[in-house]
Amino acid sequence: MRTRMLGALAALALLVPVLAEAHHGWRWTTGGNIELTGIIQDAQLGNPHGVLSVDADGESWTVEVGQPWRNDRAGLKAGDLAPGVEIRAIGEPSxxxxxxxxxxxxxxxGEREYVLYPNRD
Structure with a gap:
């Protein structure tokens, strides 16, 4: 019984980082960049990362921004990512x-650029 439990715990320990990477990593993206311009309809900012609902030419897009500390480091202030704000985003699509x-x-x-992931260029 103890051997089975240790084996299960070891398997779980190996699986958790894979699941975290699948959600928070870049594996679900194409690896190439697109540009998207639209109006923020809804903003859910916080951990693990912010999520915006953006209307771009009548299509609703889910746009993931950084974690709160990453957005702060980029210079984004409270209210910058609010409904009604027009953004132009460059990033990796699904x-x-x-x-x-x-x-x-x-x-x-506007004309102000916020670099969320400086090492992705």
Missing amino acids: AEPEKRRMKVERLFI
């Missing part, structure tokens, strides 16, 4: 285009 989802690397509000 490998499943029908999901209309992207992970932002750089974000523009």
